Amino acid sequence: MLNFSRPNVAAQAEDTVWAFHGRQLISELMGQPGAPIPLGQLKTDFPVVRDITPVGYLNDRAVYACAVESDDLDVMKYTSTNLFGLLGRLPQEEFDVIGRAHQLLNWEREHRHCGRCGNETHLSDKGQSRLCQQCNLSVYPRLSPCVIVLVTRDDECLLAAGVGSNRRFYSCLAGFVEPGETCEQAVIREVMEEVGIVVDDIQYQGSQPWPFPGQLMLGFTAKWVSGEICVDPEEIDDAVWCSGDTLPPTPPSFSIAGQLINAFLSTQRSL
Numbered sequence: 001m002l003n004f005s006r007p008n009v010a011a012q013a014e015d016t017v018w019a020f021h022g023r024q025l026i027s028e029l030m031g032q033p034g035a036p037i038p039l040g041q042l043k044t045d046f047p048v049v050r051d052i053t054p055v056g057y058l059n060d061r062a063v064y065a066c067a068v069e070s071d072d073l074d075v076m077k078y079t080s081t082n083l084f085g086l087l088g089r090l091p092q093e094e095f096d097v098i099g100r101a102h103q104l105l106n107w108e109r110e111h112r113h114c115g116r117c118g119n120e121t122h123l124s125d126k127g128q129s130r131l132c133q134q135c136n137l138s139v140y141p142r143l144s145p146c147v148i149v150l151v152t153r154d155d156e157c158l159l160a161a162g163v164g165s166n167r168r169f170y171s172c173l174a175g176f177v178e179p180g181e182t183c184e185q186a187v188i189r190e191v192m193e194e195v196g197i198v199v200d201d202i203q204y205q206g207s208q209p210w211p212f213p214g215q216l217m218l219g220f221t222a223k224w225v226s227g228e229i230c231v232d233p234e235e236i237d238d239a240v241w242c243s244g245d246t247l248p249p250t251p252p253s254f255s256i257a258g259q260l261i262n263a264f265l266s267t268q269r270s271l
């Protein structure tokens with residue numbers, strides 16, 4: 001169980017660390033996939049261990065993230081996995097914790113200097129923010145809220161294949177929330193922009209952290225009011241109304257898109 005308070009002390013050799021090599025998470029070959037590794041061991045096995053970043057407390061022990069560099073991974077001892085490849089393979093809670101480690105590591109790396117005056121920043125506020133002592137700017141880890149919406153019309157739902165997806169699967173519509181906008185307004189705008197349809201009855205369903213690199217997916221359902229599908233060809237390759245009988249390939253159920261679609265289909269089946 002992870003406690004999100006960030007340790008305010010430097011990592012010790014016996015503390016455990018999620019080590020990233022680029023976007024790859026390093027795991028011990030004989031250990032549990034995704035488990036953090038003792039810092040002392042990493043320092044012995046990798047020529048460069050840097051950006052050691054406090055993440056929280058795992059089972060009451062401080063835990064950190066870091067970047068490692070190495071030309072060759074010792075394949076008798078370690079394995080590496082793309083963060084995206086761990087989605088659905090680990091319990092969601094474990095994946096979210098590793099995603100948090102990755103996002104905090106990126107945040108530290110990208111905010112070493114103040115965006116306003118260019119001076120160095122330092123961790124402060126019990127590790128929750130980075131502070132520029134020159135101009136007093138505080139910078140918190142940045143999340144990008146993104147709405148994802150399943151539009152329904154009677155017993156059908158609207159699914160779309162994004163440009164570049166090769167129609168591998170059809171999913172809900174999604175887009176970033178703009179400054180000054182409510183999530184509900186973002187849903188209305190995105191659906192209109194992407195498929196030319198007017199919706200209402202917008203209902204929040206749940207959320208999912210999406211650390212690629214720092215989104216928070218906010219899931220909604222909405223009901224069709226008017227309009228025929230007219231896709232924005234820059235964003236959407238194809239969009240169709242589907243029922244349980246005419247379903248194209250859809251995203252897996254560990255994603256919030258898959259959950260929104262499955263919930264709609266099971267409601268339809270129970271009618």
Ligand SMILES: [Zn+2]
Pocket residue numbers: 114115116117118119132133134135136137
């Ligand atoms: Zn500054």
